[in-house]
Amino acid sequence: MVRTMGDTMNIGRAAKLSGVSAKMIRHYESIGLFPKPLRTNSGYRIYAMTDVHTLKFVKRARALGFSMADIKKLVGLWRSKTRESAQVKAMALSHIQELEQKIQELKSMSEALKKLTCHCHGDERPNCPILDDLASE
Amino acid sequence: MVRTMGDTMNIGRAAKLSGVSAKMIRHYESIGLFPKPLRTNSGYRIYAMTDVHTLKFVKRARALGFSMADIKKLVGLWRSKTRESAQVKAMALSHIQELEQKIQELKSMSEALKKLTCHCHGDERPNCPILDDLASE
DNA sequence: TTTAAAGCTTCCCATTGTGGGAAGGTCAAG
DNA sequence: CTTGACCTTCCCACAATGGGAAGCTTTAAA
Numbered sequence: 001m002v003r004t005m006g007d008t009m010n011i012g013r014a015a016k017l018s019g020v021s022a023k024m025i026r027h028y029e030s031i032g033l034f035p036k037p038l039r040t041n042s043g044y045r046i047y048a049m050t051d052v053h054t055l056k057f058v059k060r061a062r063a064l065g066f067s068m069a070d071i072k073k074l075v076g077l078w079r080s081k082t083r084e085s086a087q088v089k090a091m092a093l094s095h096i097q098e099l100e101q102k103i104q105e106l107k108s109m110s111e112a113l114k115k116l117t118c119h120c121h122g123d124e125r126p127n128c129p130i131l132d133d134l135a136s137e
Numbered sequence: 138m139v140r141t142m143g144d145t146m147n148i149g150r151a152a153k154l155s156g157v158s159a160k161m162i163r164h165y166e167s168i169g170l171f172p173k174p175l176r177t178n179s180g181y182r183i184y185a186m187t188d189v190h191t192l193k194f195v196k197r198a199r200a201l202g203f204s205m206a207d208i209k210k211l212v213g214l215w216r217s218k219t220r221e222s223a224q225v226k227a228m229a230l231s232h233i234q235e236l237e238q239k240i241q242e243l244k245s246m247s248e249a250l251k252k253l254t255c256h257c258h259g260d261e262r263p264n265c266p267i268l269d270d271l272a273s274e
Numbered sequence: 275t276t277t278a279a280a281g282c283t284t285c286c287c288a289t290t291g292t293g294g295g296a297a298g299g300t301c302a303a304g
Numbered sequence: 305c306t307t308g309a310c311c312t313t314c315c316c317a318c319a320a321t322g323g324g325a326a327g328c329t330t331t332a333a334a
Contacts, residue, residue: 060271065246078268088267089259099247109202110236122226131215134197
């Protein structure tokens with residue numbers, strides 16, 4: 001292996017340090033979210049700690065439910081010196097909206113199901129208000 | 138076209154009556170959720186009103202967030218004369234659990250984001266607590 | 275009757291984000 | 305030098321839906 005300067009590492013180590021699987025790191029690279037890293041002579045990807053930081057950033061953004069497309073933009077803003085925090089805030093607010101909407105949808109489903117289940121005896125007999133409702137109208 | 142008895146229809150009409158797209162009807166058939174229908178001599182699928190009812194059933198179950206796998210079981214239970222309503226109720230309760238869990242996850246995301254956004258000025262300056270948080274640690 | 279539009283068929287591809295696995299090259303330790 | 309762990313690329317899968325192409329059938333109008 002080619003000796004590289006400083007604290008560089010291969011994909012497995014970067015994965016361990018960042019908490020992002022090697023599979024995903026390659027995927028992020030393939031969709032252009034992550035820059036193509038240098039390679040050793042034998043073709044192994046080489047990463048530095050800055051890459052690990054970026055991967056952690058991505059991971060955190062994922063944990064907040066941001067889409068890949070949004071994360072691509074966020075990484076760009078993060079790196080940008082001339083960014084305006086208003087842009088980031090706008091993305092965050094818009095994402096909160098999406099989350100709230102999704103929550104409402106799921107709540108509606110849950111509420112509807114709760115109503116149905118409390119009317120269902122849930123015994124050995126075939127009669128079932130849940131199925132009746134699904135089949136109704 | 139072969140004259141078929143009674144009120145039979147082709148896939149387009151079944152789609153319109155059930156509210157399930159023709160694309161999806163074929164898909165449901167391909168994954169075994171829906172029985173393979175009879176065909177005309179020229180290969181067109183033939184449906185009856187009972188199929189439309191089943192499709193509506195599926196559509197309603199989807200609207201409640203049930204997975205295809207669950208719906209397959211629900212349709213089976215619906216058709217079964219010997220079903221026990223307890224089985225249906227158990228599926229419903231389990232699904233409610235999943236929904237509630239998902240809701241909690243989304244709520245956590247939303248709450249976390251709300252906290253971050255209210256600390257972000259959102260102006261023309263680059264300083265941004267949201268990005269800082271994503272990059273932290 | 276002929277023709278054009280609308281509808282049907284199958285097959286393939288894309289989405290989102292993640293994982294599994296195969297086939298084959300590389301590196302490190304015994 | 306072998307073995308095992310690691311890397312590479314490439315393909316497939318999930319769930320549910322939609323888009324579209326190529327080609328055949330039915331229907332409605334001219």
